Amino acid sequence: MSFITVNKLWKEYGHTVVLENLNLTVEQGEFCTLVGASGCGKSTFLKMLLGQEQPTRGDLQLEGDTFPGEPDRNRGIVFQRYSVFPHLTVRQNVLMGLELEQKPFLGKLFGKARREALAKVDQMIEAVGLAHAANKWPHELSGGMQQRLAIAQSFIMRPRVLLLDEPFGALDPGIRRDMHQLILKLWRETGTTIFMVTHDLHEGFYLGTRLLVFDKVRNDPQQPEAFGATITYDLPIGQTDQQLYESIETSVSETARALSA
Ligand SMILES: Nc1ncnc2c1ncn2[C@@H]1O[C@H](COP(=O)(O)OP(=O)(O)OP(=O)(O)O)[C@@H](O)[C@H]1O
Incomplete structure (x- = not known):
């Protein structure tokens, strides 16, 4: 049995078909990057994996059972921006998830439990390179540091599935490269299954x-909402076929033009 199975999955909003007939199996510990034209349903797919949206038709299974219809601690998500709490320091931001998990009503840990949680928090802050900023507020951090914090917040919960929605989209190229190394390191260490949306085809091709x-694959200019997107390529990373790269780039750009027309 596969870890995640997507079987004939459709998502429609009213008369608009966003995704059609998605089929996919993913094993535990895989790191899938998702690329495609803006508006073709990548975030919608992540939301279904998170449990925030339900499929219109078809199945989405986690180890053979229907995906839980509500977000839970098994699944974490990092967005492009602003997923940290502005009124909490770096340390408090990372601690918060553990506190809410262990004390859902009080939201606070005390004594030994707090000391143990803080030791984990400090380890995680160190792992994402924010040890020097542990007591800073989010507004004192650069965009890259805020994303490091958002990543720490997610990984501390040890999610089985981590969803990354263009997490590096707002960062400069140099910082992005550092973030690639960070996410690859954490992924290798934890074995979390990752789905990451990116607009950067090059990033998608090697991360x-x-x-x-x-x-x-189908498009009716008179009725653009009649057809949705599907998975047109499912490729192992590391293949360097320039012609294939260009053909995917051309096809995605054509869809982007059609969607924005
Ligand atoms: N809650 C909703 N109600 C109605 N339509 C929606 C809803 N959420 C998304 N859509 C529509 O679904 C389509 C796909 O949106 P989605 O955000 O998943 O695309 P995307 O590929 O992630 O785009 P981008 O790359 O720009 O983030 C869009 O046309 C969007 O307007």
């Missing part, structure tokens, strides 16, 4: 283990 291309 992780597998590239999924979301694209429309």
Whole structure:
């Protein structure tokens, strides 16, 4: 049995078909990057994996059972921006998830439990390179540091599935490279299964283990909402076929033009 199974999955909003007939199996510990034109349903797919949206048709299974319909601690998500709490320091931001998990009503840990949690927090802050900023507030951090914090917040909960929605989209190229190294390190250490949306085809082509291309194979210019996107390529990362790269880039750009027309 696969870790995640996507079987004939459709997502529609009213008369608009966003995703059609998605089929996919993913093993535990894989790192899938998702690319595709803006608006073709990548975030919608992540939301279904998170439990925030339900499929219109088809199955989404985790170890053979239907995916839980509500977000839970098994699944974490990092967005492009602003997923940290502005009124908490770096340390408090990372601690908060552990406190809420162990004390859902009080939201506070005391004594030995707090000391143990703080030791884990400090280890995680160190792992993401924020030890020097542990007592800073989010507004005192650069964009890259805020994303390091958001990543620490997610990883401290040890999610089985981590969803990354363009997590590096707002960062400069140099910082992005550092973030790639960080995410690869944490992924290798934890074995978390990752799905990461990126708009950077190059990033999609070398980060992780597998590239999924979301694209429309059918398009009716008179009725653009009639057809959704599907997975048109499912490729192992590390293959360097320039012609394939260009053909995917052309196809995704054509869909992007059609969607924005
Ligand atoms: N709650 C909703 N209600 C109605 N339509 C929605 C809803 N959420 C998303 N959509 C539509 O679904 C389509 C896919 O959106 P989605 O955000 O998943 O695309 P995307 O590929 O992630 O785009 P981007 O790369 O720009 O983030 C869009 O046309 C969007 O307007």
